[in-house]
Amino acid sequence: MTTLYDRFATALIVVDVQVGVVAGAFNRDVVIGNISTLVAKAREAGVPVVWVQHSDEEMVKDGDAWQLAPGLERRESEPLVHKQYGDSFEGTDLEQVLAGAGVGALVVAxxxxxxxxxxxxxxxxxxxxxxTLVGDAHTMNDRSAWGAPTADLSIANVNLYWQFQSAPGRTAAVSTVEDVFSKNS
Structure with a gap:
C-alpha cells in the first residue's frame, strides 16, 4: 500500500499517446482501442484520468504531432500535464495534481x-x-535496427519484470484492460 500519507485514491495516467509518438508503434490501433476502453472504464468508476503530453524540439506543443492520437479524447475537466523529460514527474506539476486529488495509487498506460x-x-x-501497469495498453516503436529487442519482446519484458517489483510499503502490478477497475480486481 502506498507510502504517501492519507492518499487513498487511484488515478489513471495516460502517457504520451500522441500522433508523433505512436504513428508507427507496435500494435498501435489495438493499443489505442485498449486505452480508449480503459479511459471509459476509469470515468465510469469515478477514477480520475490524467493526461500527459510530451513536447520537445521535434514535437512542438500544440503542433500536429503533439496532439492526442485519433480515437482518444480528453475531457476539459481532466488534467493535462505537459512534460519534456521521460519521467512524467520530472519538471511537471503531476505530483501536485495527484496530491490535490488524494491519489496514492496509479494505473499507467x-x-x-x-x-x-x-x-x-x-x-x-x-x-x-x-x-499498476496495464500490460495490454502500452506500446512503442521498434528499435531492433539499433540492436534493441523487437517491440513485442520489449513490451513483454517490461510486463514481466514490473509484476515482480517490490519496495517497502508499495505495490507494483501488471493488469489487463479487462481486469483493471473491475469490482473483482
Missing part, C-alpha cells in the same frame, strides 16, 4: 514502453506510489 512508460512507473514507485 501509454507510450513509449521502453522510455516514458518505464521512466514514469519507476519514478512513481520511488516517490511512494503503488503502480
Amino acid at each position: 501509454g507510450a513509449e514502453t521502453d522510455a516514458c512508460i518505464r521512466s514514469t512507473i519507476h519514478g512513481a514507485f520511488t516517490r511512494g506510489y503503488d503502480v
